[in-house]
Amino acid sequence: MQLVHVLTSTIVILQAGFAFPSSDEWEKHIRKAHPRLLVTHDGFKGVKELIASNTAVAKLYETVRTQAKRILNEPPSRYEIPDGLRLLSVSRRVLNRIYTLALVYQIDGGEKYAERAWSELESAANFPDWNPRHFLDTAEMTHAFAIAYDWLYSYWSDERRQKLIQAISVKGLEPALKVYRGGGWWSKARHNWNQVCNGGIGMGSLAIFEENPKLCGEILTHALNSIVRAMSEFAPDGAWAEGPGYWNYATFYNCVFLAALETATGTDFGLSKIEGFSETGFFPIYITGPLMRTFNFADGGDGTIRAPQMFWLARKFNRPIYAWYARTTTVSHPLDIIWFNEGGGDPIAEKLPLDKYFRKVEVATMRTSWNDREATFVAFKAGDNKANHSNLDIGTFVLDALGYRWALDLGADNYNLPGYFGALRWSYYRMRAEGHNTLVINPSKEPDQDPRAAAKIIRFFSDANLAFAIADLTPAYSAHAVSIKRGLMLLRDANQVIIQDEVELKRPGSVYWFMHTPAQVQLDENGATLLQGNAKLLCRIMTPNGVRFSVMDAKPLPSSPDPEGQNRNAGVRKLVIKLDDVDKLRLCVLLIPLREGQKPPAKLPPVKALDEW
Numbered sequence: 001m002q003l004v005h006v007l008t009s010t011i012v013i014l015q016a017g018f019a020f021p022s023s024d025e026w027e028k029h030i031r032k033a034h035p036r037l038l039v040t041h042d043g044f045k046g047v048k049e050l051i052a053s054n055t056a057v058a059k060l061y062e063t064v065r066t067q068a069k070r071i072l073n074e075p076p077s078r079y080e081i082p083d084g085l086r087l088l089s090v091s092r093r094v095l096n097r098i099y100t101l102a103l104v105y106q107i108d109g110g111e112k113y114a115e116r117a118w119s120e121l122e123s124a125a126n127f128p129d130w131n132p133r134h135f136l137d138t139a140e141m142t143h144a145f146a147i148a149y150d151w152l153y154s155y156w157s158d159e160r161r162q163k164l165i166q167a168i169s170v171k172g173l174e175p176a177l178k179v180y181r182g183g184g185w186w187s188k189a190r191h192n193w194n195q196v197c198n199g200g201i202g203m204g205s206l207a208i209f210e211e212n213p214k215l216c217g218e219i220l221t222h223a224l225n226s227i228v229r230a231m232s233e234f235a236p237d238g239a240w241a242e243g244p245g246y247w248n249y250a251t252f253y254n255c256v257f258l259a260a261l262e263t264a265t266g267t268d269f270g271l272s273k274i275e276g277f278s279e280t281g282f283f284p285i286y287i288t289g290p291l292m293r294t295f296n297f298a299d300g301g302d303g304t305i306r307a308p309q310m311f312w313l314a315r316k317f318n319r320p321i322y323a324w325y326a327r328t329t330t331v332s333h334p335l336d337i338i339w340f341n342e343g344g345g346d347p348i349a350e351k352l353p354l355d356k357y358f359r360k361v362e363v364a365t366m367r368t369s370w371n372d373r374e375a376t377f378v379a380f381k382a383g384d385n386k387a388n389h390s391n392l393d394i395g396t397f398v399l400d401a402l403g404y405r406w407a408l409d410l411g412a413d414n415y416n417l418p419g420y421f422g423a424l425r426w427s428y429y430r431m432r433a434e435g436h437n438t439l440v441i442n443p444s445k446e447p448d449q450d451p452r453a454a455a456k457i458i459r460f461f462s463d464a465n466l467a468f469a470i471a472d473l474t475p476a477y478s479a480h481a482v483s484i485k486r487g488l489m490l491l492r493d494a495n496q497v498i499i500q501d502e503v504e505l506k507r508p509g510s511v512y513w514f515m516h517t518p519a520q521v522q523l524d525e526n527g528a529t530l531l532q533g534n535a536k537l538l539c540r541i542m543t544p545n546g547v548r549f550s551v552m553d554a555k556p557l558p559s560s561p562d563p564e565g566q567n568r569n570a571g572v573r574k575l576v577i578k579l580d581d582v583d584k585l586r587l588c589v590l591l592i593p594l595r596e597g598q599k600p601p602a603k604l605p606p607v608k609a610l611d612e613w
Contacts, residue, residue, distance in 0.1 A: 020224045020269055023217040029265040030209050034153035035106075036264045037146060037207060038256065039338050043263070044106045047338060051107065056327070057340050061107065063332035068104040071097050072116050076123035083416050087131035091140035094124050098144045099334040102151040114155045121148050125167035132175040135186055136193065139200025142172030143256070146200075146207035165211045168204045173212075173219055176201040180222035187226045191242055191388035192250035194230035198223040199253030206264045224269060227257065231274045238279030239358035241387035244287045245300030248307050251280060255309035256335075272316060281313045281322035285347070286356040286365045287379065289400040290372060292329070295365065295379035297396065299389040299412035302405075306331050311339035320344025321352060346371065355462040355490075357469060362457050364469035366490040376401040376593060378497050380488045382455035382471035391431050392449040394476040395438035395486050399497060401593035402535035407437050407515050410554065413567050426451060427561035429569070434557055439473070439501060440512040441480040443559045449476040458485075459613070466491050468498075470610050481505050487610045494601065496592050498542075502610055503585040512557075513577035513587060521551045521575060528575055534596035539575060542588040542607050550576045 021029055035041060051061045077090050077097075097120050105113040124130075124141060131137040149156070149164045156164070176197070179187050186193040202223040205216035231254065233241065240247035254277075258268040272278070284305040287295050296302040306329050314323035323341035330336045344350065347370040355366040362382035369375035377400040385392055389412075399407035413420065413430045420428065426447040429435040433448040440448045453475040460469045468489035477484050482504040489498040503511060519530035519537065528549040530537040541547050554569035556562045579585065588607045592600060 018224070018228065018270055020221055021217075023214065023221045026209065026217040026220055027213050029267075030206065031264055031266075032210070035150045037150040037203060037260045038263055038335070039151075040263060043338075048107055050340065051337070054340075054342070056342065057337060060330065060332045060337050060340070064100055064334055064337065065104050065108070067332075068100045068113055071101060072112060076119045078123065079127045081131065085416070086134050087137040088134065088140065090124075091130065091137045091144065094120055095140050095144040095147075098148045102147060103334040103337065105155070106151060114152055117148055117152060118160065121145065121164060121167075125163055125171075127171070130171045130175075135175075135179070135197050138172055138175060139197040139253075141200075142168060142176075142204040143200040143253075145172065146203035150207045165208050168208055169212060169215065172201060172204045173215055177215065177219060177222075180219065180226070187222070188229065189388075190229050190233050192230075192246045192253075195227060195250045195254040195257070198227040198230075199257035202227075202257045203260055206260050223257075224271065227254070227271065228274070230254075231271060231277060234274060234276030234280050236276050236279075236360060237358045238276045238281070239283045239361035239363060240280070241298070241361050241384060242389045243296060243298030243300045244284060244294040244305055245296065246298065246389055247280075247283055247287075248305050251313075252307065252309050255312050259312055259339075278313075278317040278319070281310055281317075281319055281325070282356065283358065284310070285321065285325050285352070286358075287363070289377035289379070289398070289405075290367065290369070290375040291400050291403065291405060293400070293405055295363070295381075295398045296409045296411050297363070297381050297383070297393055298387065298391060299415075301411045302398075302409065304329050306333070308333045308335035308339060311336065311341045314341050314344065315339070321347065321350045324350070353462065354492075355467040357457060357460040362455065362471070364457055364460055364488075366462070366467040366469070366488075368490070368492050368495060374401070374403045376490065376495055376497065378488055378490050380457075380469050380471070380486075382457050382473065384454040385449060385451050385476065386454065391436065392426060392433045392447060392451065392476075393436040393438065394433075394449055394453060394455045395471065395473045396436040397488055397499070398437070399537075399591065401495075401537065402595060404519070404532040404535055406517055406519060406530055406532070406537045406591070406593075408518060408572070409437070410435055410516060410567070410569060410572065414565065417563070417565055424563065427563050428566050429554075429556050429560070429562075430567060432556075432560065433476075434512070434514060434560060435516075435554070437515045439477070439484065439486075439503075440514065440557075441477050441484075441503075441505070442509045443512065443557050445559060445561050448560075450478055453478070459487075461613070465493050468613055470613065480509055485610050487613060489613065491605065494605070496590060496601075496605065498588065498590055498605065500588045500607075500610060501585070503582065503587070505582055505584075508581045508583050511579045511582045511585060511587075513589070515575040516554055516572055517575060518572055521573060523549055523551065530575070536594040538590075538592040538594055538600055540590045540592070540604065541577065542590050542604065543586055544579075547577060547579065547587075550578065552576050 310326035470487040554572040
């Protein structure tokens with residue numbers, strides 16, 4: 001419940017469990033000195049000492065300094081909206097350049113870095129707007145200007161400060177205030193837009209607070225109350241329903257804003273105590289396989305998550321394993337240097353369990369080892385098809401083994417496809433169940449899972465020998481099914497994976513089983529063999545008898561929509577099982593990774609009902 005009291009000159013918003021400052025109370029909280037966003041004057045002294053004394057940090061800094069030198073010779077950013085909607089690439093380029101140039105100026109000095117930053121800022125300040133119709137663009141540009149104003153405060157002349165203040169106020173804060181006062185959608189959202197917009201705008205307000213305390217105070221009060229909505233989604237275990245890529249985007253801005261509140265006011269007003277937030281650093285650790293590729297459910301790629309906020313989370317919550325992750329994945333973001341933490345060993349040293357079930361997001365990951373690039377890793381989801389950026393991917397999985405990804409998630413398609421975030425979303429192959437490693441029942445041109453469905457993992461087990469997760473997929477197929485359950489089991493000792501589906505349909509129908517793979521596929525009477533390099537994945541249908549695999553291109557079924565412009569998924573094919581006239585079905589597939597020269601096992605595991613797992 002939210003209570004809003006509007007007084008003549010004061011806005012007071014009380015979120016349940018929080019007591020945030022009213023708009024006219026912020027003045028007594030905010031430090032007067034600059035810099036105060038993320039790092040203070042003394043903090044920069046500490047960073048200089050760390051660079052001088054720590055070879056790992058010195059190496060990171062040398063990379064940043066090289067980038068700064070390159071930026072000196074690049075032209076300032078221009079107002080460009082190449083796709084007709086987003087200024088976002090420009091805002092992000094400005095933000096990256098400002099962080100880089102401002103950090104190098106603080107550490108090395110050198111007027112040339114500050115002057116190049118000014119060229120960038122002057123150009124962006126003269127843009128007609130910061131594209132508030134796509135407010136992420138506005139928020140990220142406001143973030144850039146906030147860092148520039150604060151970190152280079154002592155360098156700027158009064159005239160330049162005024163230009164920065166004017167740009168932040170008119171192009172960033174005032175458009176945001178209209179959203180807050182009007183109850184605009186992102187201020188009430190529970191996903192990445194909330195954290196990015198509140199975080200970027202909040203940074204701008206903290207940076208220039210003294211210049212317009214009324215405007216900045218009202219915005220800060222709104223921002224804190226708004227961000228609670230999105231942060232509540234971290235509960236209970238820290239996972240993120242938008243997938244690992246948007247976890248990174250959301251938590252980066254979430255952490256930047258909370259860190260700036262701490263350095264500017266001495267407190268985050270209790271926001272970091274929200275349930276699940278302290279656990280969220282485990283999500284990228286567990287969602288990443290031995291190849292440093294993620295289980296990229298929802299919209300997103302499977303590349304390594306590079307997240308400087310993991311350093312901040314490590315220190316904030318005394319989680320050294322988060323710092324280990326940040327150190328092993330960094331590509332030298334300036335905040336890697338500001339927040340660097342050398343504590344913490346790898347998951348083995350920190351005694352991290354091999355497997356994890358994330359409640360609410362309904363994702364389970366299982367692996368044979370933490371420190372073997374050729375380990376077997378399987379990740380599986382149920383989840384909510386209504387989540388922001390969701391695909392119709394309930395029941396999907398990925399599989400890594402022997403240094404290869406065998407079962408993959410194709411990821412997002414082009415965001416600019418017609419209706420991609422609207423009525424046509426479920427017409428695109430990569431958004432549909434048929435574009436994932438899950439089941440399709442009675443395919444047609446309609447969505448092949450219920451877009452409103454939410455499914456749960458109903459059992460999860462992990463010990464030294466095996467791990468499994470079982471999900472009730474029935475809600476996704478409620479138009480056709482009485483019951484559908486899927487279980488994935490990792491037999492650690494045998495290094496085998498079982499995928500088992502138990503299906504009961506309302507009336508006899510067709511069932512498709514799909515697994516997308518980049519591997520070459522050889523079919524035989526006993527199943528299929530997938531080939532990558534010198535490695536093999538043996539695929540066996542354990543039950544029912546007499547069923548064979550086939551191979552299809554990763555493209556729509558003949559009954560499915562096939563809109564123009566969507567990705568053609570070159571280099572990917574799918575292993576298929578098709579069964580017709582199905583009433584009740586137990587379908588069990590066994591996957592066995594085999595090294596070069598390794599023979600298949602003489603004895604295969606018995607098939608057991610999911611209830612007997």
